[in-house]
Amino acid sequence: MSLNTDPNFFTPGKRYFRAFSPGDDFYEALIDMHRELTDEQSAMVNARLILLLANHIGDIAVLREAMKIAREGA
Amino acid sequence: MLSTYQYPKFEYRRPPELAEGRAASEGRYPVVVVGAGPVGLAAAIDLAIHGVPVVLLDNDDTVSIGSRGVCYAKRALEIMDRLGCAEEMVRKGVSWNVGRTFFREQEVFNFNLCPEPDHHRPGMINLQQYYLEEYLVRRAQSLPNIDLRWKNNVIAVTDHGECVALRVETADGAYSIDTEWLVVADGARSPIRHMMGLDIEGKIFMDRFLIADVVMKADYPTERWFWFDPPFHPNQSVLLHRQADNVWRIDFQLGWNVDPEEEKKPENVIPRIKAMLGDDREFELEWVSVYTFQCRRMHEFRHGRLLFTGDAAHQVSPFGARGANSGIQDTDNLVWKLKLVLDGKAPAALLDTYSEERVAAADENLMNSTRSTDFITPKSATSRTFRNAVLGLAKDYPFARALVNSGRLSVPSFLVESRLNTPDSEVFAGHMVPGAPMDDAPIESAGGEQWLLQVAGNRFQLLYGMPDAGDVDAATATACAELAAGAIPVETLVVAERGQAPAGLRTLVDVKGRIRERYDLKPGTCYLIRPDQHVAARWRSFDLAKLRAALARATCNA
Numbered sequence A: 001m002s003l004n005t006d007p008n009f010f011t012p013g014k015r016y017f018r019a020f021s022p023g024d025d026f027y028e029a030l031i032d033m034h035r036e037l038t039d040e041q042s043a044m045v046n047a048r049l050i051l052l053l054a055n056h057i058g059d060i061a062v063l064r065e066a067m068k069i070a071r072e073g074a
Numbered sequence B: 001m002l003s004t005y006q007y008p009k010f011e012y013r014r015p016p017e018l019a020e021g022r023a024a025s026e027g028r029y030p031v032v033v034v035g036a037g038p039v040g041l042a043a044a045i046d047l048a049i050h051g052v053p054v055v056l057l058d059n060d061d062t063v064s065i066g067s068r069g070v071c072y073a074k075r076a077l078e079i080m081d082r083l084g085c086a087e088e089m090v091r092k093g094v095s096w097n098v099g100r101t102f103f104r105e106q107e108v109f110n111f112n113l114c115p116e117p118d119h120h121r122p123g124m125i126n127l128q129q130y131y132l133e134e135y136l137v138r139r140a141q142s143l144p145n146i147d148l149r150w151k152n153n154v155i156a157v158t159d160h161g162e163c164v165a166l167r168v169e170t171a172d173g174a175y176s177i178d179t180e181w182l183v184v185a186d187g188a189r190s191p192i193r194h195m196m197g198l199d200i201e202g203k204i205f206m207d208r209f210l211i212a213d214v215v216m217k218a219d220y221p222t223e224r225w226f227w228f229d230p231p232f233h234p235n236q237s238v239l240l241h242r243q244a245d246n247v248w249r250i251d252f253q254l255g256w257n258v259d260p261e262e263e264k265k266p267e268n269v270i271p272r273i274k275a276m277l278g279d280d281r282e283f284e285l286e287w288v289s290v291y292t293f294q295c296r297r298m299h300e301f302r303h304g305r306l307l308f309t310g311d312a313a314h315q316v317s318p319f320g321a322r323g324a325n326s327g328i329q330d331t332d333n334l335v336w337k338l339k340l341v342l343d344g345k346a347p348a349a350l351l352d353t354y355s356e357e358r359v360a361a362a363d364e365n366l367m368n369s370t371r372s373t374d375f376i377t378p379k380s381a382t383s384r385t386f387r388n389a390v391l392g393l394a395k396d397y398p399f400a401r402a403l404v405n406s407g408r409l410s411v412p413s414f415l416v417e418s419r420l421n422t423p424d425s426e427v428f429a430g431h432m433v434p435g436a437p438m439d440d441a442p443i444e445s446a447g448g449e450q451w452l453l454q455v456a457g458n459r460f461q462l463l464y465g466m467p468d469a470g471d472v473d474a475a476t477a478t479a480c481a482e483l484a485a486g487a488i489p490v491e492t493l494v495v496a497e498r499g500q501a502p503a504g505l506r507t508l509v510d511v512k513g514r515i516r517e518r519y520d521l522k523p524g525t526c527y528l529i530r531p532d533q534h535v536a537a538r539w540r541s542f543d544l545a546k547l548r549a550a551l552a553r554a555t556c557n558a
């Protein structure tokens, strides 16, 4: 498996009629997660989120690829 | 400031209620519409087309002043086709499908609103709102059963249960009228909503936008251009649109802590535009204003005999062009229902489904425009970091492109939760589910080459798929004749590759096979279509009893 960078968001059992909707659902949830947090709290929440997702993905080769791309934008 | 447009002045006439020697009361009108903005005008025209005489009251005597609506979406144009106004709009307006988004200096994303071929109308046209209203007024004036009254200000409304009483003020004094139903289209401030003590809930966005309409000759492509954080307006967003008459709309995000009066002054506006267009570009200011935007809606759109529509019922930020576009869809949904109720063919409960369906649509519009606004104007440092990360990734990675949100432009709602739908009991591919707004397709019929959405609408219809129209059997043809003669008539349209349907049934030749493709139309497939071009029910074979049950359900007669 290599890193998937194509649109990939979905909600199980939910039918979408517009291509932009699943990504927008995700993005709204992401921003909502940070509501009313200080910048420092947000940084901690982001770190926790990355750790949880990284474990879920598991494949370290995929994670390294994502880390490389992420770092290019620093 | 320059003017490319001459505002018409519509003539006030003394209303019949104030004519010499007339009794105080003129009896009861079936429908009065308040507000001759795009939504009230669309409502009045639609009612007149359905044969309902209508009084349309407006407290002004001209069209929309200054910079307001620009973008009218495919669905609004399809409705305007039904109302008889789209041709003029498309001819005068600027059609476009492509939008480009820039982050700092680079293009990061583009979209095409109408990627499929074989649709009559473009994804979007840009047209100043005053032209839209001018065309609607002209159309309304051509219809004998619209009594359009300018400079008639509604000052009091009382719902008496069996009718609504209005008090109306004019230069010749005040008068009272009674109406069975009141369509309220009196705009965002809605005096009638206030008179009735009704709430509208939501939020205001803590941001200000400078809206400049400038006249210039430029050969930029007819596309929507949106910038995040451009060098000429750092840390904010900018939107550019071409309108008719070489007028260009530029929106500059300003942030909250600015003085709107200062920002509006030409000496402050011109440098911003020069920074954007370069010093050499010649332009003139046509109109400049500073706006803040709200996202809010009424809890319900029906209150007894009052039916709230358009901005009076809901308001969105303009980043999806969902204001007038959704208001026009309100009346599209309302008018056929009101007609059935007026004719005694459906219970008043059908009007509750107007509220249910359009509240669901308003929620979708509010959700999408709120999401766009949150992306365009992030509310925290973290939110801004995510936004910029998305924009940074968008150039190279498709998933991030899909997350870029510079406005999700107005598209019609799929009314999938509506109780008027009959749920599917068979399997279909594609998107034309019960509740879906119909997809267009090219056809040939007795009227020559046409479009499906030009023959659909204004009544219930049955799309019946049959490769050779001549193969419709006698029993089905008889059943179709019964449907056509019902209290709520259903017109059959046989969708065929060839042939001629039996006498009394209309044939549509699916010249490019797009109906078959888009509706998954197999031989024998039936679609029951509502007068507002939404799917009510569908089956794989013709069954008169099922059709009647679905018709009853779609009209609250079940």
Ligand SMILES: Cc1cc2nc3c(=O)[nH]c(=O)nc-3n(C[C@H](O)[C@H](O)[C@H](O)COP(=O)(O)OP(=O)(O)OC[C@H]3O[C@@H](n4cnc5c(N)ncnc54)[C@H](O)[C@@H]3O)c2cc1C
Pocket: B034, B035, B036, B037, B038, B039, B040, B057, B058, B059, B060, B064, B067, B068, B069, B070, B071, B072, B129, B152, B153, B154, B155, B185, B186, B187, B188, B190, B191, B192, B211, B291, B309, B310, B311, B312, B318, B321, B322, B323, B324, B325, B326, B327
């Ligand atoms: C900057 C800007 C950009 C926009 N861009 C877009 C866009 O691109 N696409 C889009 O679809 N929408 C857009 N909109 C929104 C659009 O302008 C509105 O949604 C639309 O005008 C609403 O129409 P309406 O008929 O509901 O109300 P209005 O147009 O406000 O009309 C209400 C009418 O009611 C009359 N009235 C009020 N009170 C009374 C009374 N007591 N008695 C009698 N008459 C009365 C008024 O005179 C007025 O004529 C934009 C708005 C702004 C401000």
